[in-house]
Amino acid sequence: MSAILAIGPYTDAERTAFAAELKPAFVGTRDELAALDAATCEAVKAIAYKGHHAFGGAEMDRFANLGLIANFGVGYDAIDVDAASARGIKVTNTPDVLNDDVADLAIAMWLMQGREMRQAEAWVRDGSWGEKGPVPLNRKVSGGTVGIMGMGRIGRDIADRLAAFKCDIHYHARSEKETPGWTYHADPVDLARAVDFLFVALVGGPATEKYVSKEVIAALGDKGVIINISRGSTIDEEAMLDALETGALAGAGLDVFVGEPHLNPRFQKLDNVVLQPHQGSGTHETRAAMAKLQRDNVAAHLAGRELLTPVN
Amino acid sequence: MSAILAIGPYTDAERTAFAAELKPAFVGTRDELAALDAATCEAVKAIAYKGHHAFGGAEMDRFANLGLIANFGVGYDAIDVDAASARGIKVTNTPDVLNDDVADLAIAMWLMQGREMRQAEAWVRDGSWGEKGPVPLNRKVSGGTVGIMGMGRIGRDIADRLAAFKCDIHYHARSEKETPGWTYHADPVDLARAVDFLFVALVGGPATEKYVSKEVIAALGDKGVIINISRGSTIDEEAMLDALETGALAGAGLDVFVGEPHLNPRFQKLDNVVLQPHQGSGTHETRAAMAKLQRDNVAAHLAGRELLTPVN
Structure with a gap:
């Protein structure tokens, strides 16, 4: 059981850095996400989200103790921020570095x-x-x-x-x-x-x-x-x-x-x-900086510190 | 007989503008250049040069009344400037506009x-x-x-x-x-x-x-x-x-x-x-400005006015 669930297509380099710092559970696909059992969901306090599939209220309601959705990217339109706010869930993104x-x-x-x-x-x-x-x-x-x-x-x-x-x-x-x-x-x-x-x-x-x-x-x-x-x-x-x-x-x-x-x-x-294939932020240097900022938001939430880049 | 010889691969638009302003004789290829007769060469006072083939002392000596070689382009390494100077021939280029x-x-x-x-x-x-x-x-x-x-x-x-x-x-x-x-x-x-x-x-x-x-x-x-x-x-x-x-x-x-x-x-x-195929200056706008500057140098020489962009 991990307090952190990392959802999305993380690269090997991102997984390695994430695992070393925060030991999240990884979920690569939407089928894997749907298949998570109740106990695993119950343990999740923070989700590190990467991708462009919609993540709305129904998805959030599976995680009773979820307090943070940390988005990978400056654009967080995949995440229903109103739904998150209504549930007392904070959302962060990764601005500026990209x-x-x-x-x-x-x-x-x-x-x-x-x-x-x-x-x-x-x-x-x-x-x-x-x-x-x-x-x-x-x-x-x-x-x-x-x-x-x-x-x-x-x-x-x-x-x-x-x-x-x-x-x-x-x-x-x-x-x-x-x-x-x-x-x-x-x-x-x-x-x-x-x-x-x-x-x-x-x-x-x-x-x-x-x-x-x-x-x-x-x-x-x-x-x-x-x-x-x-x-x-x-x-x-x-x-x-x-x-x-x-x-x-x-x-x-x-x-x-x-x-x-x-x-x-x-x-x-x-x-x-x-x-171009949505590669605006697609450099090794910037993706590493985005992943780091996402992890830092997750770590801040778990430690009860102020979030670095909240959006709600 | 024209006092102006335009040598090189001029585009249709450049030829049209050149003909309207100065009525040069056009020579597209090196074979055509070699085939010019003595009377035609004798009449030439200014050459408008475009291209990257070498143009040296031997070429200049065919034109007894040549006073100017106006190059199309900022780089004039095709033209032997020392040979031109030794013969009292001025050289111009087309800087800045490109x-x-x-x-x-x-x-x-x-x-x-x-x-x-x-x-x-x-x-x-x-x-x-x-x-x-x-x-x-x-x-x-x-x-x-x-x-x-x-x-x-x-x-x-x-x-x-x-x-x-x-x-x-x-x-x-x-x-x-x-x-x-x-x-x-x-x-x-x-x-x-x-x-x-x-x-x-x-x-x-x-x-x-x-x-x-x-x-x-x-x-x-x-x-x-x-x-x-x-x-x-x-x-x-x-x-x-x-x-x-x-x-x-x-x-x-x-x-x-x-x-x-x-x-x-x-x-x-x-x-x-x-x-890329040597297209640094290859826009309609800039090639038109380069051609204009070349023509202006030729016109200045024929009118006895100061050259706009001399290099020797």
């Missing part, structure tokens, strides 16, 4: 899409360069007019990088922020109308579902490019696919998808998109 | 190599994500220790971007520059020993041939990554290939190659490299 990696990937997708680097790399690797001559010209991205949708910590890290690329920076958020003179738009469609490149850095969850709507996509226009490192749910994916297929939208760089990892197969047929 | 694009591509190759984005994109496109699970973790690049080899205008634009990625910046140049506290190394091997990521932004030509030597490559070590947007000649390519094949060097992002576009086929067999 901001740099996610912002890096956003910038990289922006550059890779505009400069058609996937196509250019294929041109070199298949010998076209030597046989057919130079690769077709592509699009300048630095100095462009860019919009950030959602100016939280990650949005800010993206904007700070874009400033070094000499971009004209606009943003939309619930309220105006202190910035170095960037342009605030209270309305998301107004933001889209003003910019060529739109970076989506919203939080996930029901409140932001299809926040990048058909109207926002139309306002970006045929020079518009969407970069999304938030959640697939934040964009009206069908409207975006329609626009990408017809050229009503110039392109996209996407790390997240509705139904991932089983994305809509229309994406793979497109040549004007960069497609 | 700095942003070249710096963008350098940053993009750095991110794409470290975050293994080519591999990750293939993982999405071939369905591996849905079938096999998450892509393997890769490497954090922001916050890294980076070196710039050659702190001219492009090196500076690369460094300014890297500063926004929170990197610790070191550099080597002929002399120490005014910087925001970046670390100067008088010796290139010392620079390589101090950093994990080396950006090569040297000028081309005989003086920098294999400047990134076997010793520099060894000093970078097995976490080292080389990003080259200068010229293939600036790196000891055989030593780099050996190190990339054995893992003595972690990776590379390369836009330029010895003998390009016919690069050493050992490159295409590597998985730890990003390979």
Whole structure:
């Protein structure tokens, strides 16, 4: 019996570090979770959660002594926080330690899409360069007019990088922020109308579902490019696919998808998109820092100390 | 007979703009150049040069009234400037207008190599994500220790971007520059020993041939990554290939190659490299600005005005 239940696809390195520090029980799949016996559930005081499957009130009610759900990741939309709060269960996440990696990937997708680097790399690797001559010209991205949708910590890290690329920076958020003179738009469609490149850095969850709507996509226009490192749910994916297929939208760089990892197969047929497998925080260094922060929250809860990064 | 001879692979858009402004004669290939008759050569006062084939004293001596060779590109190592100076021929290039694009591509190759984005994109496109699970973790690049080899205008634009990625910046140049506290190394091997990521932004030509030597490559070590947007000649390519094949060097992002576009086929067999077809300045916007600057230099020469961007 362990007071800690670690749920999800932990890597070997994460399991080893976890086991050395806190000796949790591990549950890799939802079937294994469903099969836990009553005595094991009774012993659990803290759950270390990793993954994107929903974890709601019904799941929480199996654990009578559960006091903490420590999420692996900054986005905790898989966890029903209202249900947790109603049961006196605290929730933590792993903010900040992953901001740099996610912002890096956003910038990289922006550059890779505009400069058609996937196509250019294929041109070199298949010998076209030597046989057919130079690769077709592509699009300048630095100095462009860019919009950030959602100016939280990650949005800010993206904007700070874009400033070094000499971009004209606009943003939309619930309220105006202190910035170095960037342009605030209270309305998301107004933001889209003003910019060529739109970076989506919203939080996930029901409140932001299809926040990048058909109207926002139309306002970006045929020079518009969407970069999304938030959640697939934040964009009206069908409207975006329609626009990408017809050229009503110039392109996209996407790390997240509705139904991932089983994305809509229309994406793979497109040549004007960069497609990444939700790897925003997927570096050895950052995943280790996220796992450490998750363990530290668990340890703090068990020792009765203040949680490091509570969300409720 | 035209006073202007435009040599090289000009695009249709460039030819149209050139013809409208200056009515040059166009010569697309070296065979066409060799076939020009004496009267045509006699009329030529300015050559607008585009390409990487050598243009030396023997070529210049065919044009008795040649006063200017206006190069398309910032790097003019194809043109024998000493031979031109000895004949009283001025040479111009197209600096600055391409700095942003070249710096963008350098940053993009750095991110794409470290975050293994080519591999990750293939993982999405071939369905591996849905079938096999998450892509393997890769490497954090922001916050890294980076070196710039050659702190001219492009090196500076690369460094300014890297500063926004929170990197610790070191550099080597002929002399120490005014910087925001970046670390100067008088010796290139010392620079390589101090950093994990080396950006090569040297000028081309005989003086920098294999400047990134076997010793520099060894000093970078097995976490080292080389990003080259200068010229293939600036790196000891055989030593780099050996190190990339054995893992003595972690990776590379390369836009330029010895003998390009016919690069050493050992490159295409590597998985730890990003390979781009010398497209640093290859955007519609920047190529148009380069062509305009070249034409403006030609027009200034013919009108007896001061050249905009002379190099001798």
